[in-house]
Amino acid sequence: MKGRRLALAALNQQWGFRWQQLPNVSNWDLAISVILLSTWCVVARVGGLIGLMPVLLMIGASVLMSLGGFCQWYSCPALRALGWKVPRRRFLWIAIIAGLSAAFAVSVIVRAAGMRILGEPVSLAVLIVTVGPIVEESFFRGFLQPCISAIAGVMPAVIVAGVCFAAIHGPVTMLQFSCFTVTGVAYGLLRLRSGTIAAPLLMHATYNLTLLFFS
Numbered sequence: 001m002k003g004r005r006l007a008l009a010a011l012n013q014q015w016g017f018r019w020q021q022l023p024n025v026s027n028w029d030l031a032i033s034v035i036l037l038s039t040w041c042v043v044a045r046v047g048g049l050i051g052l053m054p055v056l057l058m059i060g061a062s063v064l065m066s067l068g069g070f071c072q073w074y075s076c077p078a079l080r081a082l083g084w085k086v087p088r089r090r091f092l093w094i095a096i097i098a099g100l101s102a103a104f105a106v107s108v109i110v111r112a113a114g115m116r117i118l119g120e121p122v123s124l125a126v127l128i129v130t131v132g133p134i135v136e137e138s139f140f141r142g143f144l145q146p147c148i149s150a151i152a153g154v155m156p157a158v159i160v161a162g163v164c165f166a167a168i169h170g171p172v173t174m175l176q177f178s179c180f181t182v183t184g185v186a187y188g189l190l191r192l193r194s195g196t197i198a199a200p201l202l203m204h205a206t207y208n209l210t211l212l213f214f215s
């Protein structure tokens with residue numbers, strides 16, 4: 001095992017990668033992240049067809065399962081491991097301003113291309129501003145980014161997590177993919193600077209809420 005780590009470290013040094021210690025995240029962290037992310041994907045696909053109450057029941061069930069895992073199955077501080085810490089006040093303001101600015105820029109670009117920004121029913125509009133950012137930031141910036149960072153370095157992790165974030169939204173044009181990727185990278189950078197996912201979560205929610213008003 002020691003020889004394997006030395007070999008990995010040598011490979012990282014050879015390619016200019018920065019080796020970091022893996023985050024204190026257990027298999028339950030991954031399982032719960034997958035449950036929440038899967039629920040969010042299902043809701044995003046069929047939420048407009050089944051109505052608000054079934055959507056809330058699905059989300060509530062997944063959240064309760066997650067809370068059960070947090071309370072009973074963890075030997076490590078899972079919430080802190082995923083980056084759930086209170087950021088410094090200045091990062092809260094940065095998150096709000098960045099979310100507003102990004103939404104305004106994206107709306108201008110998308111409208112100039114003659115495309116519609118958002119056209120979601122009320123049930124999904126509520127989730128887009130609340131549960132969506134919580135689930136996505138917990139997984140992409142809380143779990144995925146630190147794990148990739150431990151192998152490939154900080155900036156590659158930010159970029160890869162941003163690309164994965166864009167891909168899972170199912171963009172149909174290169175413009176949409178680029179917008180999702182840029183915002184995903186911005187969330188990742190804010191995660192690095194603030195040391196918490198609360199700041200990118202606030203930026204994400206502000207961004208989504210602003211886009212809803214522009215739609």
